Amino acid sequence: MLYKKSKQRDRILELLKTTGSHPSADWLYEKLKAEFPRLSMGTIYRNLSILEKQGLVKKIDFGSTYDRFEANITPHYHFICEVCGAIKDLELPVEYQLEKKVEEETHMTVHKHRIEFFGICNACMAKKGS
Amino acid sequence: MLYKKSKQRDRILELLKTTGSHPSADWLYEKLKAEFPRLSMGTIYRNLSILEKQGLVKKIDFGSTYDRFEANITPHYHFICEVCGAIKDLELPVEYQLEKKVEEETHMTVHKHRIEFFGICNACMAKKGS
DNA sequence: GTTCATGCAAATCGTTTGCACAATG
DNA sequence: CATTGTGCAAACGATTTGCATGAAC
Numbered sequence A, B: 001m002l003y004k005k006s007k008q009r010d011r012i013l014e015l016l017k018t019t020g021s022h023p024s025a026d027w028l029y030e031k032l033k034a035e036f037p038r039l040s041m042g043t044i045y046r047n048l049s050i051l052e053k054q055g056l057v058k059k060i061d062f063g064s065t066y067d068r069f070e071a072n073i074t075p076h077y078h079f080i081c082e083v084c085g086a087i088k089d090l091e092l093p094v095e096y097q098l099e100k101k102v103e104e105e106t107h108m109t110v111h112k113h114r115i116e117f118f119g120i121c122n123a124c125m126a127k128k129g130s
Numbered sequence C: 001g002t003t004c005a006t007g008c009a010a011a012t013c014g015t016t017t018g019c020a021c022a023a024t025g
Numbered sequence D: 001c002a003t004t005g006t007g008c009a010a011a012c013g014a015t016t017t018g019c020a021t022g023a024a025c
Helices: A007-018 A025-032 A041-053 A097-106 A122-129 B007-018 B025-033 B041-053 B097-106 B122-129
Strands: A058-060 A068-070 A078-081 A087-089 A109-120 B058-060 B068-070 B078-081 B087-089 B109-120
Touching (some): A097 A109, A109 A122, B007 B025, B025 B041, B041 B058, B068 B087, B097 B109, B109 B122
Parallel strands (some): B078 B109
Antiparallel strands (some): A068 B058, A078 A087, A109 B109
8 A cells, every 4th residue: 555645634744743732633624624625524534544554643542432331430540452452450559649740740630540551461362372 | 310220220230340341332232132122222321321420330431522633653641621622742751661560460461551631721720710 | 547535425333312101209 | 190211213423435536656
């Protein structure tokens, strides 16, 4: 797969680079509609996907397309398998001093934080080996 | 708002409590269809929402309904405003030793991790005060 | 001229909602 | 009986995709 030059893609990347915010596809669409009157959402999504494959852009999402639910209410961190999507609770102690550090750095109020580790679970590692 | 007893809701909570996995709504639906042949997805989602309001269940999602994108490829953590949804990059050093700790604890391979802090940004805090 | 990108519209998919009926208190 | 929960189907909203046309190489 070879990528050809595209004005739309160039501008999407440029916008993402110069914007401090972390835009949604729709935000990009609204911004670029003036420049490309016939622009479509399909073009935005297709180009974002290409830029991601090129390692130029990162998508901030949960990894899963579904919402996931749990009844373990005690604070804890998660391990997410990149192969099968399994989510496992971790015993790692919750580090609340991180929230203090962020409050000192940003002078903003922090209510909670979340840590997710991504990797390959034992089951998938075993399958991979065989 | 007063919550009445519901067999479906009881079973959803029970399933979530006894399952090590972090199910999706669909997984719960498939599991409970045998018990409640006329079960519908609406019931699953409505009850999950009630259980969440009761503080018995937590939803694991990204907070935003949209995917968000960024061109800042260097590893960094995020602060997410719970009011306006703004995402800000943090200067906080990235703590790779956390990944080592998780690998020691779980004997699984960790490729990356992510930390998100949730709170209220300065702009929203100012609005709130006025 | 072959391949990739675009615009457009339709399709997809997880989730939400309106409504008439059933269960709860 | 007043209110909440259910099933069903339709609606919703973000994202994806098929297809004919246009741009890149």
